[in-house]
Amino acid sequence: MDKELKQLQEKINYDKTFDCVQCGYCLPACPTYETMKKETHSPRGRINLVKEYAEGKISVEDLKEPIDKCLGCNACTVVCPTNVQYGKILEGAKHVIEEKRTKSKKEEWVENLIFDKVFPSRKWMKRIGNVSWLYQKSGLQSLAQKIKMTSIAPLHLDQFEKVLPDLPSPTKRKSRPKVIKAEGETRMRVGFFTGCIMDSVFFEINKKTIELLIKAGCDVVIPETQTCCGALHAHSGKVESSRQLAKQNMIAFEEEHVDVIVNNAGGCGARLVEYEELFTDEQWKEKAKSFVEKTRDVSQILYEALDQIEFTRPINDIVTYQTSCHMINVQKVTKEPFELLQSIPGIEYRQFKGYDRCCGSAGIYNMLNYDDAMDILDKKMTHVKVSRAHTIVTTNPGCLLQMKLGIQREGLQGKMRAVHLVELLHEAEPVSKERQVTAISNNA
Amino acid sequence: MSKDWLNALQSQFGNDRVMTETKDTHSYSFDASFGSFVPEAVIQVYTKEEIVKILKVANEYAVPVYPRGQGTSLSGGPLPVKGGIVIDMAQWDNDLKVYPEDLIVVASPGVKTSAINEAAGKYGLMYPPDPSSSHVSTIGGNLAENSGGPRGLKYGVTKDYVIGLEVVTPEGEIIRTGGKTIKNVTGYDLTKLIVGSEGTLGIITEAVLKIIPKPQFSKTMMAVFDSVVTSGEAISKVLTSGLLPAKIELMDQASIEAVENFKPIGLPVNAEAILLIEVDGHEETVNEEVNQIHGILNELGATDVVIPETKEEEQHLWMARKLVSPAITRVKPTKVSEDATVPRSQIPQMIEKLNAIKEKYHVNLVVFGHAGDGNLHPNIICDKRDKEEMIRVEKAVAEIFEAAVSLGGTLSGEHGIGTMKAPFMEMELGKAGLDMMKRIKKAWDPNDILNPGKIFTSDQNNELVLSHG
Incomplete structure (x- = not known):
């Protein structure tokens, strides 16, 4: 075989395409097959095109659009009966397309x-x-x-x-300390991975995340040298930059000797738990392994601490939940947000049809493929409306912005709101039980 | 090559609707079986009038037409082996009406099989055929292939629920067969002829399907055996004792082991075989029948019989059965899934023959499936990149077909003939039998434009070829 083709096959994870038996079980799970209605935009269709490209049967131009239009939500990997590593095939394809592309x-x-x-x-x-x-x-x-x-x-x-929140003043942002002590007894030392969008656009949510964590008995450390998780780079085929960012983060958190590394963005979290796969040399692989083992979504920490906190303000509201694909399909964090929501007094929880399907945000997909993303969003909003919920809870900044946009597109501003799970939990005014007990005994 | 037919289609449908770009045509070149064949054009249809238009053009220019549902076929049903036009019927999925007073459902071809059962369920009714892909597959595809499923044991298969069809003939005429009544003897039964004809006689545009009351209660049991042959005898004994479970599914040792390695569920890994049995009906009758079956299983030497107490435990067991497919492909990626079927009394003999074939060709053969109706699923797990292995697999598959036919069985219980099994048709039907079928095809489709290359051999499929490249 042609040497060039062989190299291409390695890069593109050609071997993994053979795991797909083309049974089609991925079709009902795929949001782009649902809205674009063609096998060209289905998971098995894309895998077939990647395979044919790696065999020299089609050109990179033929492959590009179907790959670009994939949300990367990984919903197909959950239903796949033969465990095809779709994420790897997709990243391989993006990497190769990126290399071959002549850019304007x-x-x-x-x-x-x-x-x-x-x-x-x-x-x-x-x-x-x-x-x-x-x-x-x-x-x-x-x-x-x-x-x-x-x-x-x-x-x-x-x-x-139009849907961005009010942004905090620079003084407010600068005044955040680097270490925040737990309320009451320290149960663990957590390093907070702040995320790029979360720490700018949604700075207030990060602030509330810290407040919840200290009530849950965590000392919160914010390493200053942390950087972007690298998800957007990896999803755009920029493997090397993604690896460099991972290294920087691993060093930043290692220096702080934390028990757990917590994040509140489903997409970033998914990248963090995949760090180990980026490295082949032993030393970095070992570091990455330890980093991954410590990584948690904030909902996991708060769920474990549910017996230590009490919500003091009931929220009498109908609430629904739009999951983050990367959180449920890659991090496999599924039950915790539900349990947390349902522990808030007063809440009436209503699930909407397709709550666990991608909202169309998908990193920067909604900017690069605006019309396709809006088709997916509009479909979702019709189901959200049926649930008659007033509050849509999300666990990732991209989803949060997208759902805010969905509410605006439906003209429901003022009647419906989209929030991060952390915001809703914070609104229920949780108090640390231990602290309460101490306060009572002090009074006595 | 002249593409007058393409111009004709484009002028009627507009250029956008006739897909000819590489990325699209290649995406309709496969199904869940073997081989990849690139069509020249793909059109998605939403009405019968559109199908009439396409078939008139195709018939005029003698261009092959391949109707396709969601491409879950395991026999190559929708593969465009001679190029031409693929008609994607899957998007025509919005016409579904339940008539509870008449106990019927009327559906357009793109409706998903599971959607029909769900719609019937709202009235306490059910549509029994349940191929394992029912949440993906279309009713049109199920009708063309006459699909079955686990419930086939008690309730029968797709053809047993079709009472009327609307069909577009290869010459572009719309005809109706059957009707909305259970009894109908007006002329030849074209409905039954069309069902299972694999899209070679006409394109189904509407189906009238029978639905039945949903059973109120069900119970599951698992029987463990130290011999596959004994498990086969147990099936025969149960079925000849006046009992009719809804499902009897078999898992042999290789499949039990694969599932346990994949996701430990607590199955007995030392067992040679397990049977999963579901009985449904009225609660009292079900309990009584479960007791009787329990007795028979003990009598025949089942080493253990487990009757789950909760619905969760039941689901757990059925989950194990569902996991067989993913679990076995962990070993090697390619799964050659056969569905040769034998009369029920011959199940033990068939299992013995399968064991012999496994030894003879050193193939990784796993047996599981709807054993209760004789529809075993011998699966060979292999790697299609390994040419030497695939040649052994081809030989083993051919011998599986021979074994089934020699026991009075058939090449295919529910997957269809398609491309792969066409070379073996004469073995089962004889020369005259096969010739009668060819004559029917010729009468319906004189220009051989509908799904050519299927059921009957042609240049593309005169022998079984599974090796890659």
Whole structure:
């Protein structure tokens, strides 16, 4: 066989495509097969195209669109009866497409900005946090005009801007201490992985996350040298940058000697638990293994601490839950958010049809494939409306923004809201039971 | 090559609806069986009038047409082996009406099989055929292949529930067969001819299906055996004792072991075989029948009989059965899934023959499936990249077919003939029998445009080929 083809097959995980027996059980689970209605956009269809490309039967151009339109939600891997490693095949394909692609000036500029400047840089994220996200006052608008992108419309940032929360003042952000002690007795020392979007756009949710964690008996440490998780890079075929970011994070948390590494973003968490697979050399693999073993979603920590906290304010509301694909399908964290929600007094929980299907946010998919993402979102909103819920709970910033956008598209602002699980738990005013007991005994 | 037919289709449907780009045509080149054949065009249809248009063009220009549901076929049913046009029927999934007073359902071909049962369930009724892909497969595909499923033992298969069809003929005429009544003897029974004809005679555009009252109660039991042959004898004994369970499923030792390695459920790994039996009906009758079956199983030497007390425990056992497929492909990726079927009294003999074939060709042969109706599923687990192994597999498969036929059985119980089993048709039917079928095909489809290359051999499939490349 041709040497080049053989190398390509290795890169693209060609061997793994043979695990697919094309039974079609993935079809009902795939959101893009549902909305785009073609095998070209089904998991087994994509695997077939990857395989045919690796066999030299089709060109990279034939492969590109079907791969680009995949949300990467991994819902297919959960229902697959033969355990096909779809995630690996998809990443392999993205990696190869990325290498083969000749980019236009415009594409290069946007990518450079997103992947090299924005996401790995805390400074940038802070700046984004201090102004409107990726857009208005950051100078992006004028830059865009300078390089003759006539408008920022291709990324539809104006749509997202409308649903952004009020952003915290720079002083507020700077005043956050690096270590926050637990209320009452310290049960564990947790390192908080803040995330890029979570620590800028949703800074308040991060603040509330810390408050919940200290009530649950955690000393919270925020390592300053942590960086972007690298998920967006990996999902765009930028394997090397993704690996570098992983290394930086592993070092940052190792230095703090924490018991657990906690995050509150389903997408970031999914990347963190996959760090081990990025490395082949023993030393880094070992580090990654220890990092992965310590990684938890915030809901897991809070669920374990449920007997130590009490909610003092009932929330009389009809609530539903949009899961994060990367949290349920990759991290396999499923029951904890449900249990937490149902422990809040007053809540009436109603599940909507397709609550566990992708909302169409999928990293930056909704910016790159705006129309396709909106088809998926609109379908979801019809089911959400049937549930008559007033509050949609999410566990990932991308999903949160997307659901906010969904509410706006339906004209339901003021009647329906989207929140992060942490916000709702915080709203129920939890108190540490132990602290309460101490307070009572002190009074006596 | 002249593509006048393509121009004709494009002028009627518009360029967007006639898919010809590589990424699309290649995505309709496969099903769940073997081989990949790229069509020249793919069209998704939503009405019978659209099918009429396509067939008229195809018949005029003698272009092959391949109707396709969701492509879950295990026999190559929708594979476009001679190129031409694939008609994707799966998106035409929105016409489904239940008539509870008439105990019937009327469905468009793209409706999912499980959706029919769910719709009937709202009225306390059920549509019994339950192929394991029913949550994916379309009723159109099930009708074309006459699909079965575990419940076939007591309730029969797809054909037993079809009382009327609307069909577009290869010449583009719309005809109706049967009707909405249970009894109907007006002329030839074309309904039964079309069902299971694998899309070679006409394209089904509507089906009238019979539904029945849903049983109120069910109970599951598991019997453990130290010999597969004894388990086969137990099946025969149960069925000849005036008892009719809804399902009797068999798992041999290789499948038990595979499941336990894959997801430990607590199955008896030392057993040679286990039977999973479900009895349904009225609660009292079910309990009484379970007792009787228990007695028979003990009498025949079952080493253990487990009767779960809760629904969760029952589901656990059925989960084990569902896990066989994923578990066995852990060893090697390729699964050659056969469905040769024998008369029920011949189950023990068939199992012995399968063991002999396994030894003779050194193949990884696993036996499980709907043993109660004689529809065993011998699966060979192999790697299609290994040419030497695949040649042994081809020989073993051929011998499985011979074994079934020699015991008075058939090549296929529920998957269909398609491409793979076509070379063996004469062995079962004889020359004259096969010729009568060919004559029927010729009368219906004089230009051989509907699903050519299936059921009967042609240049593409005159022998069984499983090896890759």
